[in-house]
Amino acid sequence: MKVLVIEDDPLHRAYLLEAVAAALPECETVLEAAAGGAGEALARAHPEAHVVMDLQMAPRNGIEAARTIWRERPGTRILFWSNYADEAYVRGVSRIVPDGAAYGYVLKSASDERLHLALRSIFVENQCVIDREVRGTQALSFGRKGGFSEGEYDILLDVALGLTDRSIATRRNLSLRTVQNRLQQIYEKLDLHEGNPAAEGTFNLRARAVATALLRKLLNHGALERAEAELAEWLRRQG
């Protein structure tokens, strides 16, 4: 068995190497990479290696790296080991996981035993392991409780990027009025109206929506960067 560790923080990387060695004695080679790009290259060179990686890395995001790895070999088992359970991360991961692939999501604040257990469950038993806290935000995200549908989330991203209603409409192949309708639903789900009683008119709803989404960690810097890259691509194609 081979395991590839991708983590930019040297202390955390050392801790991970130790944890892998302790939890997986049957693992004969442990590879390490300090950045997303290097990790992708190593994964390409070792097609049978399982992966455990951080999500928050600069300059190449963990989600980007995971996406290219999974695109090249959809069966790879990946354990994400992250500091946060932000909805933006959770949603970003579940967006890119291929059908039937085993993966895990463990918080860095978890105990050593949790991490060891997750390592064995995924890489030996081929079983998905999602931390309880992460499950929480997952349920909150996809359940009825003010959860955003895929389409609504896309439009929220477009708004956060600063697109006009009209350009969102052409980009998503919708009518202008439909875009505005969805915005209405987004405002509703973000409780932009209920929160403030007499504070009517003090807020620009469009900007306020982005602010509350950021404060609730529904959006974060990584998600914005990815969306910005896609937008630039689309703009280029558009001419």
Added chain:
Amino acid sequence: MKVLVIEDDPLHRAYLLEAVAAALPECETVLEAAAGGAGEALARAHPEAHVVMDLQMAPRNGIEAARTIWRERPGTRILFWSNYADEAYVRGVSRIVPDGAAYGYVLKSASDERLHLALRSIFVENQCVIDREVRGTQALSFGRKGGFSEGEYDILLDVALGLTDRSIATRRNLSLRTVQNRLQQIYEKLDLHEGNPAAEGTFNLRARAVATALLRKLLNHGALERAEAELAEWLRRQG
């Protein structure tokens, strides 16, 4: 000499404790706290202790903790040890440092020697130490190169929070037209016009400004949270 270490990541905290012990043999007591609130309490109990702390902590931000510590004892020497040199962090720190106080800003990616040197310079020699990279964003922030003035930055924050032009005006005691003028300058400094050739009208400038500020790390989650808290306070006072 006493040193108080405030850092939520256990691995990093252990590393810091070791570094302090190695670099400052004259330090007889090392206190440690795993959160901002606990750090403030310990600082209150040990008025002569110097502080070395992380900036990015949940739930109580490092800047918040530093502010209350400095408010209670403005002479305290604080070394900030952070992962990032985001303009939002740098600006946040220089906003709260009292006149004449010695402080330092060292990146976690710095070498052991750099950290040791900084520890001795600040706590023994009473000298400010700012990492080269951090100095870079500092110069970029306050120089002529598209740097934002204090007032412009405030308005950028208000816009990011989703306030209306009118409410910004009343909050900052300005005319509505002045607010819009400053917004114009902000759009200019953010290159919202130059960047896109024929992409006229595809962007909502107000939202686009927030997006690019976030992407350039001029704003980040912590800054937004602080601004949101201040806004809530102002709204309550307003009635």
Added chain:
DNA sequence: AGCATGTTTGCGGGTTCCCGCACCCCGACC
């Protein structure tokens, strides 16, 4: 004083945005 520079404010118009109302389409269920 005289002048230059930069900031603040008012006015007006063109555009975008917010949102209520009504219509259409289509799958679901009786």
Added chain:
DNA sequence: GGTCGGGGTGCGGGAACCCGCAAACATGCT
């Protein structure tokens, strides 16, 4: 077949926003 609910669409009005123009106003320099 009927009808019912949800999502997409068009129309229209009121508000907010973007921005050019010009008049005050402060400030600093000669």
